[in-house]
Amino acid sequence: MGDPVVQTVLGPVGPQDLGHTQTHEHLFIDVRKPPPPGASPEFLRRDQEDIRLDNYYYARRHRISRHSRLDSVVDAKEEIAFYRAAGGGTIVDATPRGLGRDPRALREVSEASGVHVVMGSGYYIAAHQPPEVAAKSSAEITREIVDDLTIGVDGVRAGIIGEIGASWPMHPQEAKVLDAAVTAQRETGASLLLHPGRDRRAPIDLIRRVEKAGGDLSxxxxxxxxxxxxxxAELAEVASTGCVVEFDLFGQESSHYEYADIDMPNDATRIDYLIALRDLGRLDRLVIAQDICHRTHLRKYGGEGYAHILENVVPMMRRKGLSAADIEKITVGNPSSLLSLRL
Known part of the structure; x- marks a missing residue:
């Protein structure tokens, strides 16, 4: 094997060339959902509206269809240009198969912007998996993931496994995909990016499953x-397993969260957690991102854009006591290590 490289959509690059890296974003994704049973004509009309200033909040709160799909190459190029101008070097596009992943478009955006893009592989939660996943064996899914990493799709190779989706409790199809993903990790050495179910027990449950299947928690x-x-304490428990802890909802600060009855932390609280974990000796287990996956997250539609961490969060990290070396470790060093492969 040669020196470590990072597999991007434009080919392998040196880990030292990544720069500031956000480990969980989406340039292209489709997470639309069917309208609720008995939805009113007014709801159905508003669900199909384009996003404007006067319906921005409604679109974001109710996740209307136009809000829940990123499919414009033009938008992606414009948005990623802000990230590049702010100092961004690399983005992990965590969109897996069946969720609007577009390898050719990722390549086009990377070529136009100069930003390294690392493509994901695998499958998301059962509700968003293509119907054919039900009939596939774990071995067949493993082969798909390994092929994504070693051969590619339309000449574009994945550089990470994930995001692998899990609900709570875990659906049997999700368990099958996770088993396949861990096997693919063992075969390729690629990092595994997990989407846990919305329950406090879910992260440790996933970690134990990966461990039992022989996966590399580091x-x-x-x-x-x-x-x-x-x-x-809960966050430290996850980090103590050797798993990497990803705070990836920076910029999403509303107390309203559609999918669970929680109080979503704001960015300052997220930074407080980072500092607490650093103080516990877990600095090398931390990465951050924004998980941009809706149109209203984009600047063009009134959102924070991919550069929010660089423009707004990093200065707050400094103000709250993270050193330049700490920030470099979280945003450059840890991601480059995780994305490095020996091909």
Whole structure:
């Protein structure tokens, strides 16, 4: 094997070339959902509206269809240009198969912007999996993931496994996909990005499943902890397993959260958690992102954009006591280590 490289949509690059990296974003994704049973004509009309200033909040709160799909190459190029201008070097596009992943479009955006893009692989939660997943064996799914990483789709190779979706309790199809993903990790050495169910027990449950299947916890990223775990003790428990803890909802600060009865932390609270985990000696287990996956997260539609961490969060991190070395470790060093592969 040669020196470690990071597999991007434009080919392998050196880990030292990534720069500031956000480990969980989406340039293209489709998370639309069917309208609720008995939805009124007014709801159905508003669900199909384009996003404007006068319906921005409604679109974001109710996740209307136009809000829940990123499919414009033009928008992606414009938005990623802000990220590049702010100092962004790399984005992990965590969109897996069946969720609007578009390898050719990712390549086009990366070429136009100069931003390294790392593509994901695998499948999301059962409710968003393509129907054919039900008939596939774990071995067949493993082969798909390994092929994504080693051969590619339309000439574009994945560089990470995930995001692998889990509900709570875990659906049998999700368990099958997770088993396949861990096998693919063992075969390729790629990092594994997990989407836990919305329950405090879910992250540790997933970690135990990965461990039982022989996965590498040091290269396993537990995403969405900022909507799942709400104490330093819980977060420290996850980090103590060797798993990487990902705070990836920076910029999403509304107290309203459609999917669970929680109080969503704000960015300042997220930074407090980072500091607490640093003080516990877990600095090397931390990464951050924004999980941009809706149109109203984009600047063009009134949102924070991919550069929010660089423009707004990093200065707050400094103000609250994280050193330049701490910030570099979280945003550059840890991601480059996780994304490195020996091909």
């Amino acid at each position: 290269r396993t990223i537990m995403s969405h902890v900022d909507r799942t775990l709400f104490s330093v």
